[in-house]
Amino acid sequence: MYRTGKHTKQTKALGRLMRKLAREGEALVARTMHEAGFRPLKAIRRKAHVRKALAAAKAKVVYLLLRRPPRSPHPEMRISDDAAGS
Numbered sequence: 001m002y003r004t005g006k007h008t009k010q011t012k013a014l015g016r017l018m019r020k021l022a023r024e025g026e027a028l029v030a031r032t033m034h035e036a037g038f039r040p041l042k043a044i045r046r047k048a049h050v051r052k053a054l055a056a057a058k059a060k061v062v063y064l065l066l067r068r069p070p071r072s073p074h075p076e077m078r079i080s081d082d083a084a085g086s
Contacts, residue, residue: 027053034058 007015030040030050034057044050 023047023049026050030054031057 026044026047027050030044031053033040034054039045040050040054045054
């Protein structure tokens with residue numbers, strides 16, 4: 001930083017990187033807390049990028065629940081297509 005208060009291009013780039021890392025970290029914390037069954041902190045919940053991340057996580061869970069066929073817990077108990085035909 002110069003004495004006049006201006007920033008160099010490298011300083012501005014570093015600031016952008018730090019803000020981006022903070023946004024991604026807050027979104028990760030919110031998603032992790034949501035998946036663990038906790039409510040994310042109120043200060044984090046209010047941020048737009050965190051709301052988008054939580055909405056995307058909830059939509060992904062709903063999509064997986066609706067699209068995935070039920071599976072047997074034991075693979076050897078599943079009926080294969082060739083065994084069912086004979």
